[in-house]
Amino acid sequence: MNRLLKTILIFFFLFSxxxxxxxxxxxxxxxTNKNNxxxxxxxxxxxxxxxxxxVALQASNQQGLYEFSNVKSGRYLIKALMMGYGKNQSAPFExxxxxxxxxxxxxxxxxxNLKDVNIISxxxxxxxxxxxxxxxxxxxxxxxxNALEVISRSPGVKLDKDDHIVLKGKKGxxxxxxxxxxxxxxxxLTTYLKSLPGSVLxxxxxxxxxxxxxxxxxxxxxxxxxxxxxxxxxxxxxMNTGGGYGRYEKVYAGTNLNYxxxxxxxxxxxxxxxxxxxxxxxxxxxxxxxxxxQLNFWHPVTNSLNYSTGADYFIDDxxxxxxxxxxxxxxxxxxxxxxxxxxxxxxxKIGGTSMFNPQSNTEKNHAINLNYRLKTDTLGxxxxxxxxxxxxxxxRNETFTNxxxxxxxxxxxxxxxxxxNGMGKVSIYSxxxxxxxxxxKTLKMETGWKSSWVKSLSDVxxxxxKTAGWITDPGRTNLFLYNENINAGYLSLDQSFKNLQIKxxxxxxxxxxxxxxxxTNTLIDRxxxxxxxxxFISLKLDSNNLITAxxxxxxxxxxxxxxxxxxxxxDPYTALQGNPFLQPSYxxxxxxxxxxxNFRILTLSYSVNNGSIWEVVYQNDATKESISxxxxxxxxxxxxxxTGSPFDVTKWWNxxxxxxxxxxRTESAVQGNGYDAFSWNWSIMSDNTITLPKxxxxxxxxxxxxxxxxxxxxxxxxxxxxxxxxKLFWNKNATLALKxxxxxxxxxxxxxxxxxxxxxxxxxxxxxxxINLSFTYKFGNMKIKTARKRQTGTSDEENxxxxx
Numbered sequence: 118m119n120r121l122l123k124t125i126l127i128f129f130f131l132f133s134x135x136x137x138x139x140x141x142x143x144x145x146x147x148x149t150n151k152n153n154x155x156x157x158x159x160x161x162x163x164x165x166x167x168x169x170x171x172v173a174l175q176a177s178n179q180q181g182l183y184e185f186s187n188v189k190s191g192r193y194l195i196k197a198l199m200m201g202y203g204k205n206q207s208a209p210f211e212x213x214x215x216x217x218x219x220x221x222x223x224x225x226x227x228x229x230n231l232k233d234v235n236i237i238s239x240x241x242x243x244x245x246x247x248x249x250x251x252x253x254x255x256x257x258x259x260x261x262x263n264a265l266e267v268i269s270r271s272p273g274v275k276l277d278k279d280d281h282i283v284l285k286g287k288k289g290x291x292x293x294x295x296x297x298x299x300x301x302x303x304x305x306l307t308t309y310l311k312s313l314p315g316s317v318l319x320x321x322x323x324x325x326x327x328x329x330x331x332x333x334x335x336x337x338x339x340x341x342x343x344x345x346x347x348x349x350x351x352x353x354x355x356m357n358t359g360g361g362y363g364r365y366e367k368v369y370a371g372t373n374l375n376y377x378x379x380x381x382x383x384x385x386x387x388x389x390x391x392x393x394x395x396x397x398x399x400x401x402x403x404x405x406x407x408x409x410x411q412l413n414f415w416h417p418v419t420n421s422l423n424y425s426t427g428a429d430y431f432i433d434d435x436x437x438x439x440x441x442x443x444x445x446x447x448x449x450x451x452x453x454x455x456x457x458x459x460x461x462x463x464x465x466k467i468g469g470t471s472m473f474n475p476q477s478n479t480e481k482n483h484a485i486n487l488n489y490r491l492k493t494d495t496l497g498x499x500x501x502x503x504x505x506x507x508x509x510x511x512x513r514n515e516t517f518t519n520x521x522x523x524x525x526x527x528x529x530x531x532x533x534x535x536x537x538n539g540m541g542k543v544s545i546y547s548x549x550x551x552x553x554x555x556x557x558k559t560l561k562m563e564t565g566w567k568s569s570w571v572k573s574l575s576d577v578x579x580x581x582x583k584t585a586g587w588i589t590d591p592g593r594t595n596l597f598l599y600n601e602n603i604n605a606g607y608l609s610l611d612q613s614f615k616n617l618q619i620k621x622x623x624x625x626x627x628x629x630x631x632x633x634x635x636x637t638n639t640l641i642d643r644x645x646x647x648x649x650x651x652x653f654i655s656l657k658l659d660s661n662n663l664i665t666a667x668x669x670x671x672x673x674x675x676x677x678x679x680x681x682x683x684x685x686x687x688d689p690y691t692a693l694q695g696n697p698f699l700q701p702s703y704x705x706x707x708x709x710x711x712x713x714x715n716f717r718i719l720t721l722s723y724s725v726n727n728g729s730i731w732e733v734v735y736q737n738d739a740t741k742e743s744i745s746x747x748x749x750x751x752x753x754x755x756x757x758x759x760t761g762s763p764f765d766v767t768k769w770w771n772x773x774x775x776x777x778x779x780x781x782r783t784e785s786a787v788q789g790n791g792y793d794a795f796s797w798n799w800s801i802m803s804d805n806t807i808t809l810p811k812x813x814x815x816x817x818x819x820x821x822x823x824x825x826x827x828x829x830x831x832x833x834x835x836x837x838x839x840x841x842x843x844k845l846f847w848n849k850n851a852t853l854a855l856k857x858x859x860x861x862x863x864x865x866x867x868x869x870x871x872x873x874x875x876x877x878x879x880x881x882x883x884x885x886x887x888i889n890l891s892f893t894y895k896f897g898n899m900k901i902k903t904a905r906k907r908q909t910g911t912s913d914e915e916n917x918x919x920x921x
Contacts, residue, residue: 142189142190142213142214142215142217143184143185143186143216143217143615144163144184144185144195144212145183145184145185145216145217146183146207146218146219146222147180147181147182147183147221147222148181148183148197148222149221149222149223151223151225151226153221154181155177155181155182156177156181156199156224157177157178157181159176159202160176160199161174161176161177161197162195163185163188163193165191166191166192166193166209172185172193173185173661175660177197180555184660186658186659188212189212190212190213190214191211191212192209192212193209193210193212194207194208194210195222197224199224202226203225204224205223205224207222208220242257242763242806243762243773249324250273250322250323251322252270252271252322252323253319253320254315254321255319255345256806257816259314259315259318259854262314262856263310264310264315265307265311267318267321268282268340269282270802271323271340272802273759273775273777274323274340276866277827277866280307281307284323284340285325285337285755285757285779286755286756286757286781286825288336288731288828289335289336289673289704289729290338290340291332291335291340292306292310292339292340292341293339294344295341295343295344296341297484297486298332308419308447309447311392312392312419312445313388313423313445314357314369314388314390316357316371316893317344317345317371317373317388319343319344320342320343321341321342321343322339322340322342323338323340324338324339325338325667325722326653326668326706327339327651327669328563328609328653329609329622329649329650329651330551330565330622332567332605333647333649333670333671333672334671334672334674336671336672336702336704336706336726345386351376351377351897352374352897353896353897354373354374354896354897355894356370356371356372356373356893356894356896357369357370357371357891357893358371358891358892359889359892360889360890361887361888361889361890362888363884363887364394364884364887365393365395365884367394368391369388369389370388371387371388372385372387373385373386374386375897380430381428381429381430381431382429383426384425384426384428386423386424386425386426387424388421388423388424389421389422389423390420390421391420392417392419392421393418394417396414396415396417396881396882397414397415397882397883398411398412398413398414398415398879398880399412399879399882400412400691400878401877401878402736402877402878403876404736404874405874406461407460407462407467408459408460408464409457409458409459409460409690410458410459410460411455411456411457411690411691412455412456413455413688414453414454418451419447419449420448420449421446421447423445424443424444424445425442425444426443427441427443434492435491435492438488439487439490440486440488441488442485443484444481444482444483445480445482446480446481446482447479447480447481448477448478449478449480450477451476451477451478452473452475453472453474453476454471454473455470455474455688456469456471457469457470457471457688465524466524467524468521468524469522469526470519470688471520471522472517472518472520473518474516474517474518474687475516476515478512478513478514478515479510481508481511482507482509482510483507484506484508485505486505487503487504488503488504489501489502493552494554494555496555497555498552498554498555499552499553500550500552500553502548502549502550503547503549504548505545505546505547506545507543507544508543509541509542509543509545510540510542511540511541514539515537516534516535516537517535517536517537518532519532519534519688519689521689533581535579535580535582535590536579536580536587537577537579537580537593538578538580539575539577539578540575541574542572543574543677544572545570545571546571548569549565549566549568550566551564552564559612559613560611560612562610562611563622564606564607565606565607566604566606567603567604567605567606568602568604570600570601571600572598572600573597573601573677573678574598575597575678575683576595576596577593577594577595577636593684594636595634595636595637596635596636597632597633597634597636597680597683597695598632599630599631599632599641599677599681600630600632601629603628604626605626605627607622607623607625608623609621609651610622616656616657617656617657618653618655618656619652619653619654619655620652620653621650621651622650622651622652623648623650623651624649624650624651625646625647626646626649630643630644631643632680634681634683634697636682636683637682637683639697641680641697645701647703648670649671649672650669651667651669651670652667653665653667653668654666654667661713662711662712663711663713664709664710664711665708665710666707666710667706667707668705668706668708669705669706670703670705671703671704671706672702672704673702673703673704673726673729673730675696675747679695679696679699679730679747680696680699681695681697682694682695682696683695690741690742690743691742691745693746694746695746696748699747699749700728702727702728702749703726703727704725704729705724706722706723706724707722707723708721709722716764717759717760717762718760719758719759719760720757720758721757722755722756722757722758723755723756724755726752727751727752728749728750729750729752729828730747730748730750731748731783731828731829732746733746733747733787733788734746734877735788736874738874743875748787750783750784750785750787751786752783753781753782753828754780754781754782755780756779758777758778758779759775759776760776760777769807769808770805770806770807770808771806771808772803772804773804773805774801774804775803776800776801777800777801778797778800779798779825780795780797781795781825783826783829787829788872794826794829795826796824796825796831798822798823798824798825798826799823800822800823801821802819802820803817803818804816804817805817805818812844812845812846813842815842815843816840816841816842817839817841818839819837820836820837821834829870829872830868830870830879831871832866832868833869835863835864835866835867836863837885839859840856840860841854841855841856842854842855843855850894851892851895852891852892852894853890853891853892854889854891855888855889855890856888856890857887857889858885858888858889859885859886865880865881866879866880866881867879867880867881868880
């Protein structure tokens with residue numbers, strides 16, 4: 118496989134060198150405003166004369182530059198336009214045998230009513246950029262979908278058995294909301310994303326190899342979720358409401374309000390939902406010659422509230438001050454039933470257990486960000502400061518009633534009653550400064566510093582019901598504290614040539630952590646620092662062909678909860694346990710992309726993760742207990758390749774299809790024995806939109822994933838089909854959408870665990886098949902004026918709350 122990868126890379130390298138040195142005629146220039154400031158993402162067209170045919174079209178870059186290559190001799194002119202500005206064109210010019218430098222084209226700023234704008238082109242669902250893949254969610258039918266379901270439909274994204282996000286076959290993804298870390302992973306992140314309606318998402322950015330200005334954490338990269346925010350002048354907004362039904366009911370509603378006038382831009386977003394759902398976990402375990410078949414049924418009812426508000430104050434053309442406050446709360450009432458039936462080698466029933474576990478749980482997250490931006494020069498230099506505070510709280514109140522049964526389902530002894538009043542808190546403080554300086558139009562420097570302080574607390578208090586009443590169970594009670602300080606600095610240089618762009622960076626991170634567990638008398642003390650280089654290369658062969666390559670070294674630190682050595686039982690035979698001896702894992706990732714006219718021809722991704730953290734199950738054949746514990750595995754290898762992008766089959770049918778293949782391998786000593794599992798796998802995803810007359814449209818989405826290896830799990834194949842319909846009315850300000858998810862009820866996670874004395878079949882099902890109806894309406898001022906160009910603050914906080 119390595120030889121194949123090297124051969125492909127050498128081929129494209131030689132092809133690139135040949136193309137670069139080939140003789141071609143180029144046309145270049147810049148697009149600016151009346152203050153001679155560069156305008157990025159302006160549409161620039163090369164027009165042939167005298168027939169006025171459009172030869173090529175592209176967008177200007179961050180320096181306002183555009184360049185057309187391989188232009189044939191003839192007479193031409195350049196046309197440029199941009200939303201919020203007028204349009205303009207150059208004087209006609211001749212192209213013969215030398216490059217042409219077109220004088221700068223200036224666009225005048227103006228206000229325009231959107232109702233008078235005839236938008237001809239439609240934004241694609243999937244947009245392949247040089248450094249990321251952008252999913253334009255507003256072009257999708259998201260009726261009844263939550264944010265996690267929308268993300269799972271993105272190219273290269275899958276969900277594992279616990280609904281954790283896997284990108285291009287790799288775990289360790291960091292999720293950002295509007296450019297700021299979500300501060301959550303694992304169950305907490307899953308719960309939050311499920312509580313967020315898909316209709317409030319604007320874009321999803323998939324960044325496999327973030328540059329040095331981002332935290333080195335996240336071995337699989339970053340997913341940045343951009344929520345809808347209208348930047349039109351005056352007062353405007355939108356509202357959405359909807360409901361769905363599968364086995365149980367779901368209802369949600371929300372609003373997004375914006376007020377932008379003069380020097381102040383403000384917004385408020387509120388979303389509330391009621392979700393009644395279920396999960397069914399089937400575990401079939403073979404222990405020596407006996408069979409233990411277990412069925413766990415979770416029935417949670419969640420009422421969630423998400424809020425976000427913020428304001429930007431433009432002091433003058435150079436200074437901007439901002440504040441953002443956001444959070445969510447999700448109280449949940451859950452009923453859990455667990456039943457296990459045990460059989461001997463002859464297949465005769467020998468006993469079983471049953472458990473009833475009602476729960477009252479609440480999860481809360483609140484965050485505040487203060488940011489300041491200063492434009493230091495006219496070349497795009499900027500100095501930024503961010504200060505963040507995040508508080509995450511959860512409470513857990515539950516009771517357990519365990520019954521042990523004989524072969525005739527008769528109760529053995531008296532039921533065992535337990536109760537737990539637990540809570541967890543994580544506080545994060547962070548400050549950071551970033552400075553960007555452009556030495557000239559082709560050389561750019563970025564540097565910065567960040568420090569964060571984290572305090573994590575987990576308090577579990579179990580009581581047992583005895584004759585004398587409720588008595589504290591010391592074997593199930595634990596107080597875990599963990600404190601961590603991370604300091605980081607980075608420097609990167611970005612150099613652009615005619616067809617080549619190179620960006621190299623280096624980030625240094627220092628980690629200081631200490632913790633203690635009262636239940637196990639364990640102390641944690643760790644101090645280390647590491648260097649993390651990054652390298653990005655972008656080669657533009659001509660106006661249609663683009664090649665990019667990237668390298669990144671990254672770290673995946675253990676989550677705070679995974680260091681807690683305490684054992685948490687979910688039923689009499691199944692438990693989770695932390696590991697205070699967990700060490701961070703390190704990954705080296707390489708990626709190569711080739712695109713033609715923004716169509717992705719090929720993506721190649723290769724990564725090696727040393728010390729990757731995966732769950733390892735320990736089975737006690739005598740007590741029949743299975744305890745899952747995170748451990749560092751020696752080495753995991755991931756290879757991924759894919760092709761596919763959106764394209765118009767006809768004027769009324771848009772198709773986005775991705776075909777991918779991968780190779781995953783896990784090599785490690787597990788419980789003292791060698792383990793080596795690997796497999797090739799493939800998948801296909803297709804998203805189709807058919808536009809009908811009178812603003813109707815139909816959609817169909819389907820995927821298939823073949824069997825694969827994920828850590829110690831050997832997962833089986835799965836597939837799903839969604840269909841929907843949508844209608845625009847009231848001058849396209851209102852949308853009514855109907856959707857059926859998982860038409861054939863086939864979406865489920867199935868896997869086998871086989872190593873040492875472990876032989877388990879695992880199947881997790883959820884309420885994936887359901888019908889949903891949603892309504893959205895946008896209102897307010899339809900005047901648009903381009904806002905001052907600025908970069909919103911980012912706070913790359915640690916993303917490890919609750920990671921497994």
